[in-house]
Amino acid sequence: MTIKDIAAIAGVSVTTVSMVLNNKAGSISEETREKVLRVAKEYSFKPYAKAIQNASVRSGLVGLLIPGDTRTFSDFVAGAQEAAAAEGYSLILCSGEREPEIKKHLNGLYSKGADGVALYLAEETDLDALFAGAPDKLVYAVVSNRQSTARQCSAFCAVFDAAMLGTEHLIAAGHKGIALLGWRNRPESEEFFSGYSTALYRHNISMKSEEVGLCADQEELESVIRQMTDYKSTAFLCQDQSVAACVYRVLDRCGLRIPKDRSVVCMSDGATALDIFAPELSTIDLRRRELGRSVMRELIARIEGSSRAAQEPQRLLPELRQGASVASPLTSKRIVVVGSMNMDTMIHLSHLPTSGESLLCQRIINLPGGKGANQAVGAAKLGGDVCVIGCLGDDQEGRLLRSSLVENGVNTTGVMTIPGKPTGKAYILVSDKGESTIVFSYGTNGELLPNIVERNEGLFAGAEYCLLSTEIPWDTVLYTIDLCVRRHVQVILKPTIQRPISSDILEKIDFLIPNEKELDVQVPGNLSADEKAECLFSRGARNIIVTLGDKGCYLRNAEFKRAFPAADFAAVDTTGAGDAFISAFAVYLSEGYDITSSIRFATYAAGISITRDGVQPAMAGRIALEMYADQYSAHQAE
Ligand code: RIB
Numbered sequence: 001m002t003i004k005d006i007a008a009i010a011g012v013s014v015t016t017v018s019m020v021l022n023n024k025a026g027s028i029s030e031e032t033r034e035k036v037l038r039v040a041k042e043y044s045f046k047p048y049a050k051a052i053q054n055a056s057v058r059s060g061l062v063g064l065l066i067p068g069d070t071r072t073f074s075d076f077v078a079g080a081q082e083a084a085a086a087e088g089y090s091l092i093l094c095s096g097e098r099e100p101e102i103k104k105h106l107n108g109l110y111s112k113g114a115d116g117v118a119l120y121l122a123e124e125t126d127l128d129a130l131f132a133g134a135p136d137k138l139v140y141a142v143v144s145n146r147q148s149t150a151r152q153c154s155a156f157c158a159v160f161d162a163a164m165l166g167t168e169h170l171i172a173a174g175h176k177g178i179a180l181l182g183w184r185n186r187p188e189s190e191e192f193f194s195g196y197s198t199a200l201y202r203h204n205i206s207m208k209s210e211e212v213g214l215c216a217d218q219e220e221l222e223s224v225i226r227q228m229t230d231y232k233s234t235a236f237l238c239q240d241q242s243v244a245a246c247v248y249r250v251l252d253r254c255g256l257r258i259p260k261d262r263s264v265v266c267m268s269d270g271a272t273a274l275d276i277f278a279p280e281l282s283t284i285d286l287r288r289r290e291l292g293r294s295v296m297r298e299l300i301a302r303i304e305g306s307s308r309a310a311q312e313p314q315r316l317l318p319e320l321r322q323g324a325s326v327a328s329p330l331t332s333k334r335i336v337v338v339g340s341m342n343m344d345t346m347i348h349l350s351h352l353p354t355s356g357e358s359l360l361c362q363r364i365i366n367l368p369g370g371k372g373a374n375q376a377v378g379a380a381k382l383g384g385d386v387c388v389i390g391c392l393g394d395d396q397e398g399r400l401l402r403s404s405l406v407e408n409g410v411n412t413t414g415v416m417t418i419p420g421k422p423t424g425k426a427y428i429l430v431s432d433k434g435e436s437t438i439v440f441s442y443g444t445n446g447e448l449l450p451n452i453v454e455r456n457e458g459l460f461a462g463a464e465y466c467l468l469s470t471e472i473p474w475d476t477v478l479y480t481i482d483l484c485v486r487r488h489v490q491v492i493l494k495p496t497i498q499r500p501i502s503s504d505i506l507e508k509i510d511f512l513i514p515n516e517k518e519l520d521v522q523v524p525g526n527l528s529a530d531e532k533a534e535c536l537f538s539r540g541a542r543n544i545i546v547t548l549g550d551k552g553c554y555l556r557n558a559e560f561k562r563a564f565p566a567a568d569f570a571a572v573d574t575t576g577a578g579d580a581f582i583s584a585f586a587v588y589l590s591e592g593y594d595i596t597s598s599i600r601f602a603t604y605a606a607g608i609s610i611t612r613d614g615v616q617p618a619m620a621g622r623i624a625l626e627m628y629a630d631q632y633s634a635h636q637a638e
Helices: 003-010 014-021 030-042 049-054 074-086 099-111 159-172 189-202 218-228 241-253 288-303 371-381 396-407 443-447 450-455 474-486 516-522 529-538 577-590 595-609 622-626 629-637
Strands: 061-066 090-095 116-121 139-144 155-157 178-183 212-215 235-238 263-268 282-285 314-316 319-321 334-338 342-348 363-369 386-393 411-418 424-430 436-441 463-469 490-494 544-547 553-556 561-564
Touching (some): 014 030, 090 099, 099 116, 139 288, 159 178, 159 319, 178 241, 218 241, 288 314, 334 577, 342 396, 371 386, 371 463, 386 443, 396 411, 490 577, 516 529, 529 561, 553 595, 561 595
Parallel strands (some): 061 090, 061 116, 139 155, 178 235
Antiparallel strands (some): 282 319, 553 561
16 A cells, blocks of 8 residues: 555545645645545555565564454464464454455555464455555465365365264264254355255255254344244254354243254354353364464464465364264154142042041052143153143142152143242042042142243144143133144143033044043933943044043044953052053154054053052053063054
């Protein structure tokens, strides 16, 4: 930049520029003086700078130009800084993406007498044009993340390889629905996308446009992630840590767990702390610090004449750092449970008392219960992917119930604590023969209003079944059924409460599972269970399974009118056998088994549950139930 250039840009004569810069602007208007000073400042023009720039003495100054904000390139800058300091050079950091901006920074560096400049180029650039007019002594080294510009480079940041490596890591874990998340119009976005799409192509996985989320800002990113939770994507490839942080936040809000529900991989600088992510993030390290170091060393070697421009750019291959954010995708579909949560007081008696009778009980135990909580625990014990929506009090009972859910592997994001109300309670009389009767108080179950289900709608994303029972406000039952219809989630309903269900609602329920007493409420009169099931079928219910205690169960749907025997177990306490049946039925369906196989499986789950006291502690785990696999599978072949 010469005095002539400044005069041309300011639109004045060389003499005017000279007079202004030498404080001899007496006859020059204030406006012209200001214009000249502004242009000179903008282009870092200093009189005689050319002479300084071309002097053969070294200034010990080097420039470093990055194409984006310092946060994104912090490790690259740190590496370059380390290498410069080690060789006794001071570093001037500038940031600019497009050519005019870069030129302006270069002029500034020339005027300060910089010995060389390292540039991280975001786009293909004509280096001869860029460095036209540079001082003779100036040398430069270039780093790029674009394959196409690689031939001009000293080093190459392999964003393309990193995106490929991340995508292939997820494919190797079994994922096929892999979503790409990052920023639109960022220096590295194109390479990032192209590495991702190439990896999918090589593995014969078709890329879906709804799985590509390159966003303009944080707000758009959040809404894209939320939409993606509705698609079949099981994994996310993130461009940087701000994207990964947003994924963690949104998934948490939707009640989706990493890595059980969704896997996450992120490109990273390498040195930035990743333990702030829980579970720890799996990353593809771009090794930018090493890149910064190597480019600066190369630049200084050139300044000092010990190296000439490298023929082949140095290519630092990215490395996978395994955290805990990747797992194989779930094979079973999620089950959402909406229902009551009670502290059960089990009162054991010789027989169930009749009216007017006083009885001394044998023992009293408190155990976690409630149909919603029982079904959630039952399904989770069998390996189902279960989350539950319900309400607990801020009391001892509420805390015990919550920990029983958590200990059994139920996702409790949808369990609300309601201050100032007691947790629901059930008083259960159990006879020596194992029969039981239940009296319960609503407590916080009465607070499970539609807005709570609405608030937790994210839990229904990707769910296949909803287990619904009716010891909660009826409006919530209706709201949940409609929500399930809208979201294509199948409803399995246990109609506990004494309320007949109208045909228009029956039609929306996929599986109705009443016991004999509950069936009587729906179809009063002296008909047999088969006839009553027939009646419900003719009213629009699609699959009716009547549980008949030690007589097994009866299925009526478009295909079957069929009785299934009970599994042969001696009853200690039959409380909650229906919950055990329903949860096992849903788990087996969610694993892809048909309705009759699922009923067989459920029959054994119910059978095991009556051999012990209480409900949740008595429910079978997968291993216990699979000990009877020969039997429930043999029945299936009948
Ligand atoms: O189905 C059994 C359950 O019904 C008990 O745990 C009790 O709390 C009631 O909700």
